[in-house]
Amino acid sequence: MRRGFDGDGVIRTWESWTRDRVESLTQRHVLRSLRPVDAGGRGWSPSGVPRGASSAEVWVSGPTMRAWETGAHDLGDSADVVPANGVTLDAFAATTAATTRTSFPDGTTSRVTGTTDDDANDVHHRRLRLFSSNDYLGLGTHPRVRAAAARAAAAHGSGPRSSPLVCGYTVAHRELEKGLALLKNTEECLLFPAGFAANLGVLPSLADSADCEIFSDRLNHASIVDGCRLASLKGTKVTVYEHNDVRHLEALLTKSTKRRKLVVTDALFSVDGDFAPLRDIASLKRRLGNDSFFFVIDEAHATLVCGKTGGGAAEMLLKDLKTENDSEDLSYLVDVHVGTLSKAFGSHGGFACCSRSLKSLLLSSSRTQIFSTALPAPCVAAATEALRVAGGYHTGVTDAESEENVDEGVSLRARLWRHVERLRDGLQLKPLLHGGRVLNDEISSPIACVAYGSEAHALKASAVLLNRGLHAPAIRPPTVPLGTSRVRLALSAAHSDTDIDALVEALTTIAEPRL
Numbered sequence: 001m002r003r004g005f006d007g008d009g010v011i012r013t014w015e016s017w018t019r020d021r022v023e024s025l026t027q028r029h030v031l032r033s034l035r036p037v038d039a040g041g042r043g044w045s046p047s048g049v050p051r052g053a054s055s056a057e058v059w060v061s062g063p064t065m066r067a068w069e070t071g072a073h074d075l076g077d078s079a080d081v082v083p084a085n086g087v088t089l090d091a092f093a094a095t096t097a098a099t100t101r102t103s104f105p106d107g108t109t110s111r112v113t114g115t116t117d118d119d120a121n122d123v124h125h126r127r128l129r130l131f132s133s134n135d136y137l138g139l140g141t142h143p144r145v146r147a148a149a150a151r152a153a154a155a156h157g158s159g160p161r162s163s164p165l166v167c168g169y170t171v172a173h174r175e176l177e178k179g180l181a182l183l184k185n186t187e188e189c190l191l192f193p194a195g196f197a198a199n200l201g202v203l204p205s206l207a208d209s210a211d212c213e214i215f216s217d218r219l220n221h222a223s224i225v226d227g228c229r230l231a232s233l234k235g236t237k238v239t240v241y242e243h244n245d246v247r248h249l250e251a252l253l254t255k256s257t258k259r260r261k262l263v264v265t266d267a268l269f270s271v272d273g274d275f276a277p278l279r280d281i282a283s284l285k286r287r288l289g290n291d292s293f294f295f296v297i298d299e300a301h302a303t304l305v306c307g308k309t310g311g312g313a314a315e316m317l318l319k320d321l322k323t324e325n326d327s328e329d330l331s332y333l334v335d336v337h338v339g340t341l342s343k344a345f346g347s348h349g350g351f352a353c354c355s356r357s358l359k360s361l362l363l364s365s366s367r368t369q370i371f372s373t374a375l376p377a378p379c380v381a382a383a384t385e386a387l388r389v390a391g392g393y394h395t396g397v398t399d400a401e402s403e404e405n406v407d408e409g410v411s412l413r414a415r416l417w418r419h420v421e422r423l424r425d426g427l428q429l430k431p432l433l434h435g436g437r438v439l440n441d442e443i444s445s446p447i448a449c450v451a452y453g454s455e456a457h458a459l460k461a462s463a464v465l466l467n468r469g470l471h472a473p474a475i476r477p478p479t480v481p482l483g484t485s486r487v488r489l490a491l492s493a494a495h496s497d498t499d500i501d502a503l504v505e506a507l508t509t510i511a512e513p514r515l
């Protein structure tokens with residue numbers, strides 16, 4: 001018998017292996033689900049105009065809501081369940097305001113029915129305020145950003161045709177690259193299909209042989225970890241330093257005998273919400289010599305969010321924040337600024353800002369750039385418009401409209417950071433829901449975590465918030481190590497003060513353990 005090629009036997013082997021794996025994930029409370037939400041706008045303004053979608057809000061059907069609350073596994077099927085009364089959303093839209101409670105087949109009801117009120121739920125869906133979105137400035141639903149994406153789709157179509165090196169790169173891609181390079185104060189910028197793809201492309205292109213060593217923070221994002229893994233396939237040594245521990249980093253760097261060294265870190269850590277000690281790492285580089293290591297930072301969560309002009313954590317920590325002892329602008333010591341267009345830009349895609357010569361190299365060596373399709377025109381147009389809105393200064397345009405743009409970026413960032421303060425003050429020194437505690441003791445960015453430890457506790461806490469119409473997911477392994485599960489809260493300029501207060505109230509008034 002040909003072992004391994006016996007059709008039935010092979011299928012059974014894989015099926016039973018898959019079932020066992022799923023069962024094991026279920027037992028450990030780490031089986032993931034897809035929860036289909038409806039991000040479209042709902043309701044009517046007092047003048048009868050349909051309200052547009054909001055970056056801080058989605059609508060969830062009764063069946064999906066039930067699956068979410070009970071933790072039932074869902075592969076998206078809950079979206080397919082038809083509401084009992086058979087009223088379609090279009091029909092509902094035509095009737096404008098409905099006023100009765102509506103039952104779903106699973107026994108749940110919508111609590112408030114469609115009215116012109118901002119807080120209304122519609123007959124099929126429950127409204128959730130999102131504390132889980134990375135759309136930090138609310139640009140994903142900004143009228144100008146949406147209009148730019150729609151115009152680009154109408155003018156250029158949806159598909160980018162091919163990879164950038166073939167015929168997928170357009171003048172619009174070039175304009176966006178130039179704007180991003182200005183934002184980051186670098187010579188050049190190269191676009192990637194996503195932020196994940198940027199790290200997967202950049203790191204193995206730079207660290208490509210046995211005479212290289214990468215030094216990577218223990219809590220770096222998965223895309224950096226995987227980029228390091230690809231680099232190690234080319235012979236590069238990968239060394240992990242303790243989270244934000246610059247002394248440890250220095251000790252490892254000075255011990256290393258490798259010719260080319262590279263330090264890579266998240267600038268604003270995606271899960272914990274703390275900043276990397278960029279100034280200390282840059283000072284270390286200044287002390288050891290500019291050639292001592294190549295410095296790569298991932299600004300996925302900080303671009304447009306931090307810094308006077310939205311340049312990111314590098315702008316905030318290396319340029320804006322000057323101390324008495326060290327007032328020098330150290331931003332020149334960063335060699336590559338990796339970023340994403342999928343968070344504060346409210347679009348999709350990734351980029352790496354760097355020198356002109358490095359761009360030439362990346363263009364010919366980054367496999368995720370070479371062998372993947374270019375960004376679609378609507379994404380490019382949305383990101384370019386987001387850049388104009390939140391940093392008009394960077395478009396190089398100096399007319400009155402641009403001045404207005406600068407103000408909008410500045411005011412959106414100011415509003416976001418006021419929310420950070422409001423949440424910090426609200427949670428300070430208060431007992432938190434189900435014995436949670438604020439991670440890192442203090443909230444220092446628009447990302448905050450309430451630590452629970454056990455996966456089950458984090459899930460329960462997230463469910464309690466959900467029950468109040470507040471969506472904040474439980475972050476569990478493998479995203480974080482086993483036993484360090486938490487609820488992650490992400491703030492946006494699209495939130496209102498009332499949203500932040502509702503979150504504070506939900507986290508602080510149910511202190512009695514019910515788990």
Ligand SMILES: Cc1ncc(COP(=O)(O)O)c(C=O)c1O
Nearest residue numbers: 194195196221223270300340342
């Ligand atoms: C630090 C960091 N880098 C990269 C990425 C990936 O970006 P994208 O979602 O554009 O692939 C993320 C997003 O989750 C991130 O948090």
